[in-house]
Amino acid sequence: TFTPTADTNVRANTIRVNLAGVRDDAGNAGTGNASSTNYSVDTVRPTATITLADSxxxxxxxxxxxxxxxxxxxxxDASDIVLTDANGTLGPLTPNAERTLWTATFTPTDKVGDATNTISVNLAGVADAAGNAG
Incomplete structure (x- = not known):
């Protein structure tokens, strides 16, 4: 069983065995090396940064x-956006082609004065291509 190191993201990996120290049942020594095919490791969890064009x-x-x-x-998707402390609404999310950037229009609630508004993202349902959960 192979367990990759946590928080690792490396595309080119192989496992090699030096056969010089290996002997078969007849006592014949191995020669050279044996290598696995290339494999990638991605244990990095996705993260998000939220910015507003005007705060x-x-x-x-x-x-x-x-x-x-x-x-x-x-x-x-929109269900991952937390607007509990936002004092406003968020329009439909639009992703870019790479699925790394989503944009939407925020409309504040009329007649509310609050300097402590926040918008956050619940990353629990988000995953990267390797299946790492946010």
Missing amino acids: VLTRGQTTTVSIRFNEPVTGF
Whole structure:
């Protein structure tokens, strides 16, 4: 059983065996090396960064929210956005072709003055191509 090192992302790997120290039942020594085929290791979990084009909004304004992942992800949708402390709504998410950047329009709630608003992402349902959960 092979267990890769945690938080590793390496595309080119092989496992090699030096056959010089190996003997068969007749006592014949092995020669050379044996190598596995190339395999990749990805144990890095996806992360996200959220930015707003404008973080000081007034009545009637909207802003673009960008959610950027450190690698392409699957399983990300509007249900993963946490607006509990946002005082506003988020329009439909639009991903880029690489699935690393999603954008949407944030509309603040009218007649609310609050300097402590936050938008967050629940990464539990998000995964990268290797199956690593956020």
